[in-house]
Amino acid sequence: MTSATATDTVLTARHPVRAWSGVPVLLAVLVGAFLLHIAVGAKPLPLGTVIEALTQFDPKVFDQVIIMNLRLPRAVLAVVVGASLSLAGALMQGVTRNPLADPGLLGLTAGASFAVVMVTAFTGMTNAALVPWIAMVGALGAALVVYFIARFVPGGATPLSLTLSGAAISAFLGALISIAHLLGEDTFENLRVWLTGGLAGRDINLLWYVGPWIAIALAAGLALAPRVTVLAMGDEVAQGLGVRTGRLKVQLLAVVVVLTACSVALAGPLGFIGLVIPHIVRLYVGSDYRWIVPYAALTGAVYLLGVDIIARIAIPPREISTGIITAMVGAPLFVHLVRQRTR
Amino acid sequence: MTAVTHPRQIVLRSPRERLALKLPLRAVLVLCLLLLALFLTIAVSLATGSYGVALGDVLDTLRGITISRAIDNVVWEFRFARTLAAALVGAMMALSGAALQNATRNGLADPSLVGVSQGAALAVVTLTVVFPDISSSWRPWAAFAGAILVALAVQGLARTRQGGSTIRFILMGIGLSAFISSITSAMMTYGEIDRAMAALAWLAGSINAASWGDVWTLLAWCAVLLPALLAISRTMSALRFGEAAAIGLGAPVKLVRNLQLAVAVALAAIATSVVGPLGFVGLIAPHAAQRLAPAGMAMHLILTAAIGALLVSLADLIGRAAFAPIQIPAGLLTALIGVPLFVALLLRSRATTH
Numbered sequence: 001m002t003s004a005t006a007t008d009t010v011l012t013a014r015h016p017v018r019a020w021s022g023v024p025v026l027l028a029v030l031v032g033a034f035l036l037h038i039a040v041g042a043k044p045l046p047l048g049t050v051i052e053a054l055t056q057f058d059p060k061v062f063d064q065v066i067i068m069n070l071r072l073p074r075a076v077l078a079v080v081v082g083a084s085l086s087l088a089g090a091l092m093q094g095v096t097r098n099p100l101a102d103p104g105l106l107g108l109t110a111g112a113s114f115a116v117v118m119v120t121a122f123t124g125m126t127n128a129a130l131v132p133w134i135a136m137v138g139a140l141g142a143a144l145v146v147y148f149i150a151r152f153v154p155g156g157a158t159p160l161s162l163t164l165s166g167a168a169i170s171a172f173l174g175a176l177i178s179i180a181h182l183l184g185e186d187t188f189e190n191l192r193v194w195l196t197g198g199l200a201g202r203d204i205n206l207l208w209y210v211g212p213w214i215a216i217a218l219a220a221g222l223a224l225a226p227r228v229t230v231l232a233m234g235d236e237v238a239q240g241l242g243v244r245t246g247r248l249k250v251q252l253l254a255v256v257v258v259l260t261a262c263s264v265a266l267a268g269p270l271g272f273i274g275l276v277i278p279h280i281v282r283l284y285v286g287s288d289y290r291w292i293v294p295y296a297a298l299t300g301a302v303y304l305l306g307v308d309i310i311a312r313i314a315i316p317p318r319e320i321s322t323g324i325i326t327a328m329v330g331a332p333l334f335v336h337l338v339r340q341r342t343r
Numbered sequence: 344m345t346a347v348t349h350p351r352q353i354v355l356r357s358p359r360e361r362l363a364l365k366l367p368l369r370a371v372l373v374l375c376l377l378l379l380a381l382f383l384t385i386a387v388s389l390a391t392g393s394y395g396v397a398l399g400d401v402l403d404t405l406r407g408i409t410i411s412r413a414i415d416n417v418v419w420e421f422r423f424a425r426t427l428a429a430a431l432v433g434a435m436m437a438l439s440g441a442a443l444q445n446a447t448r449n450g451l452a453d454p455s456l457v458g459v460s461q462g463a464a465l466a467v468v469t470l471t472v473v474f475p476d477i478s479s480s481w482r483p484w485a486a487f488a489g490a491i492l493v494a495l496a497v498q499g500l501a502r503t504r505q506g507g508s509t510i511r512f513i514l515m516g517i518g519l520s521a522f523i524s525s526i527t528s529a530m531m532t533y534g535e536i537d538r539a540m541a542a543l544a545w546l547a548g549s550i551n552a553a554s555w556g557d558v559w560t561l562l563a564w565c566a567v568l569l570p571a572l573l574a575i576s577r578t579m580s581a582l583r584f585g586e587a588a589a590i591g592l593g594a595p596v597k598l599v600r601n602l603q604l605a606v607a608v609a610l611a612a613i614a615t616s617v618v619g620p621l622g623f624v625g626l627i628a629p630h631a632a633q634r635l636a637p638a639g640m641a642m643h644l645i646l647t648a649a650i651g652a653l654l655v656s657l658a659d660l661i662g663r664a665a666f667a668p669i670q671i672p673a674g675l676l677t678a679l680i681g682v683p684l685f686v687a688l689l690l691r692s693r694a695t696t697h
Contacts, residue, residue, distance in 0.1 A: 331522030
């Protein structure tokens with residue numbers, strides 16, 4: 001497996017002017033996708049109504065109530081979760097120098113889901129404010145287990161060993177979740193929807209608990225991004241350039257764990273977003289994480305809005321789980337990456 | 344057949360010595376113990392359940408003595424078919440894993456890891472959800488078609504100009520499995536709810552619905568596939584030394600490898616079509632056989648089959664007895680045993696370093 005750095009250094013770093021040029025376009029697309037996401041649905045609403053509801057809300061107009069109570073929360077969730085998972089994926093790919101890194105593939109989402117399911121099963125906890133904390137503990141635990149298994153595989157924590165141990169841990173936790181599910185069917189009626197990964201019918205109030213943490217983690221991720229570029233050149237190079245790699249890795253792990261856990265708490269396990277988006281972004285901005293990270297966040301938000309629109313309109317009147325579509329799009333890209341990056 | 348006993352080995356020869364079997368004593372002993380354990384598991388399995396039957400009564404019933412209509416019914420109609428199906432499916436999955444590991448020269452190969460089980464699962468779910476009018480006797484064929492398509496896709500995608508690569512093979516399997524599973528989930532979410540529920544029980548890898556019809560299907564396929572596997576076992580042992588060495592030894596490597604893959608896929612597909620995807624049995628059994636008693640390929644395959652049968656029988660027994668009346672599908676339990684073993688193999692493997 002060639003490391004990401006070898007290929008990335010061959011790609012000439014794009015000129016900053018080009019990188020800036022994408023930002024307004026991306027922002028415009030984001031706003032457009034956001035409005036479209038709200039307008040589309042079982043009852044299509046004209047964009048004018050959407051904008052009216054967002055600017056001068058009138059609780060007496062039925063369509064505007066739909067928008068404010070149902071569609072706006074879902075669109076906001078898509079933006080938050082898409083941005084978080086993509087940024088987490090980008091940071092993971094940089095810090096592990098692993099083109100196949102993704103919070104789902106490396107077991108973090110499975111760990112977060114597992115923790116939430118177990119705590120709910122054994123304590124009957126219903127306090128929504130605690131969910132993100134439990135998810136964080138689970139994601140962190142799974143991340144550490146996956147990393148340590150991969151580390152002690154002969155050859156060390158390579159993209160392959162990380163992916164394999166991530167798949168193994170995910171399979172193990174998945175089986176435990178299924179067993180817990182069978183043992184307490186009543187408790188799990190609510191969790192079942194959550195576990196398929198999707199944005200429909202989510203409790204927007206959770207955003208009040210999770211939002212601040214996501215905001216802090218996103219900001220921290222953006223702030224750390226320049227040093228990730230250096231880290232992606234290899235530990236020794238980074239140390240030679242004066243980066244305290246150990247501390248930086250701990251900080252990045254914390255950011256990734258918080259973003260993943262909060263996303264899982266909000267929308268359940270959504271796979272492959274963190275894998276796909278950074279690779280798409282790299283095609284445009286090259287290998288500089290100062291650009292990859294913010295671009296990944298914006299593109300991820302647009303991507304999840306788009307996926308969720310497809311999920312809602314593909315087979316009316318029913319809805320496909322958003323997580324299914326992200327896997328359908330992401331898995332072929334994964335296959336392509338494996339073909340390209342492995343001997 | 345004449346038997347000549349060497350120290351620590353038993354050699355069986357056919358009349359004109361066209362066939363000779365050299366059996367390490369240890370392997371024979373282990374096999375006897377495994378079969379005894381399997382027999383005990385089956386006996387206990389027949390006796391336990393929501394309707395308890397004494398072990399002695401079970402044995403009498405199996406000998407054809409009717410103790411009561413109820414016991415007759417419970418043992419013969421419900422439990423015996425299920426128990427036999429579990430053992431057969433376990434043996435088939437184990438052999439599929441052994442053949443797959445040999446053909447890909449990858450100790451981590453397992454039908455559920457390289458997408459073969461998922462391919463079979465998608466085909467069967469499609470049949471159940473989208474075409475419910477088609478009889479379920481088509482399930483094995485659909486499963487076979489799905490499994491072989493995915494196996495071909497994984498092989499094709501993993502192939503490079505320098506030939507197949509074991510690492511790519513596994514990673515391709517993971518990627519394709521995710522893709523196929525997402526299609527399966529899509530079908531489950533928007534298919535009719537009762538059909539989806541039927542498919543769901545099957546998808547978890549549970550044996551509780553197995554009937555005598557299933558047992559006969561499994562047996563019929565075993566009667567075709569097992570001799571085929573044993574027939575190529577000699578060349579398979581040459582392949583253990585690597586492809587170049589096997590060609591040097593004059594083995595028809597390409598043909599045998601393709602045959603092996605075909606048999607592996609067929610075994611996994613048939614087993615999957617009856618009980619759903621049972622993960623990790625194909626991974627565990629060959630390694631356990633190797634560890635318990637290193638033996639020649641044919642004996643290794645027999646041991647592997649016995650371990651697989653024991654493993655799934657035990658998983659099925661534990662799954663329905665441990666948390667009764669709730670039944671835990673055997674597939675979940677095999678995953679719980681299999682994953683730690685997978686990790687242990689990963690930690691020891693050299694194959695993953697390059």
